Amino acid sequence: MDASLELRGIVAGYGQGDILRGLDLDVPAGQITCLIGPNGAGKSTVLRVISGLLEPRAGHVRLAGEDVTGWSPQRMLERGVAHVPQERSLFPSMSVWDNMLMGAYIIDDRAAVVRRATEIADRWPIVARRRNDLAGSLSGGEQKTVEIARAMMLDPPVICFDEPSVGLEPRARKNIFGILAELSSDGRTILLVEQNARSGLAIAHTGAVLDAGIARLVAPASELLESPEVGRLYLGAP
Ligand SMILES: Nc1ncnc2c1ncn2[C@@H]1O[C@H](COP(=O)(O)OP(=O)(O)O)[C@@H](O)[C@H]1O
Numbered sequence: 001m002d003a004s005l006e007l008r009g010i011v012a013g014y015g016q017g018d019i020l021r022g023l024d025l026d027v028p029a030g031q032i033t034c035l036i037g038p039n040g041a042g043k044s045t046v047l048r049v050i051s052g053l054l055e056p057r058a059g060h061v062r063l064a065g066e067d068v069t070g071w072s073p074q075r076m077l078e079r080g081v082a083h084v085p086q087e088r089s090l091f092p093s094m095s096v097w098d099n100m101l102m103g104a105y106i107i108d109d110r111a112a113v114v115r116r117a118t119e120i121a122d123r124w125p126i127v128a129r130r131r132n133d134l135a136g137s138l139s140g141g142e143q144k145t146v147e148i149a150r151a152m153m154l155d156p157p158v159i160c161f162d163e164p165s166v167g168l169e170p171r172a173r174k175n176i177f178g179i180l181a182e183l184s185s186d187g188r189t190i191l192l193v194e195q196n197a198r199s200g201l202a203i204a205h206t207g208a209v210l211d212a213g214i215a216r217l218v219a220p221a222s223e224l225l226e227s228p229e230v231g232r233l234y235l236g237a238p
């Protein structure tokens with residue numbers, strides 16, 4: 001499937017004000033696109049518009065060329081677009097395994113769901129090792145890994161990650177970026193929002209800078225990393 005995303009002229013916000021003000025953004029199929037920008041710029045808002053959590057006031061979202069603007073979160077999930085939110089989203093008092101099964105709540109065939117969870121556990125050692133532990137007892141990095149594994153339950157061609165490395169120690173952060181690179185090499189389309197802009201751009205094909213409600217700058221990630229001006233304005237000290 002050609003799982004590209006196209007955002008055209010997106011206007012969106014909360015209450016009165018517009019946060020996104022005519023945003024155009026292309027997320028090419030099979031690539032990692034990293035969206036950076038200052039705190040409060042509207043990066044999470046972009047992901048909410050894509051995953052159906054927030055309906056835009058104007059503009060269009062297209063998935064593989066099909067207009068999916070205003071589709072519900074469930075319909076977007078069914079269509080293959082997963083969203084791993086910034087905040088912790090596991091059910092802390094449920095086991096890792098039960099959290100995994102929740103990732104496929106829209107599928108009625110429970111035997112198929114268990115088969116899929118077993119496949120994922122074969123690929124992700126943390127799921128197999130900690131399957132009976134309460135999710136809340138895992139470290140931050142382990143929880144994020146299980147969140148990502150849970151999102152894999154529906155085998156989504158498109159995944160939106162909202163600051164997956166935030167608050168993690170360096171080793172766990174490195175591990176998460178490794179997982180993203182691996183999912184990308186499966187051929188999935190990834191839109192990554194990152195505070196750790198340098199690390200995000202380092203694994204991305206394309207970088208985009210969100211500023212004042214539009215994608216102000218879109219370029220190969222390596223170009224953004226090398227630009228002294230982008231570094232000074234958006235990346236902080238190396
Ligand atoms: N649920 C909400 N209600 C009202 N304002 C919100 C809500 N969520 C975010 N905002 C505001 O929208 C702006 C953009 O937020 P967000 O998309 O979360 O930015 P970023 O992810 O780039 O830090 C911020 O000013 C934030 O305060």
Ligand SMILES: [Mg+2]
Nearest residue numbers: 043044045086
């Ligand atoms: Mg955010």
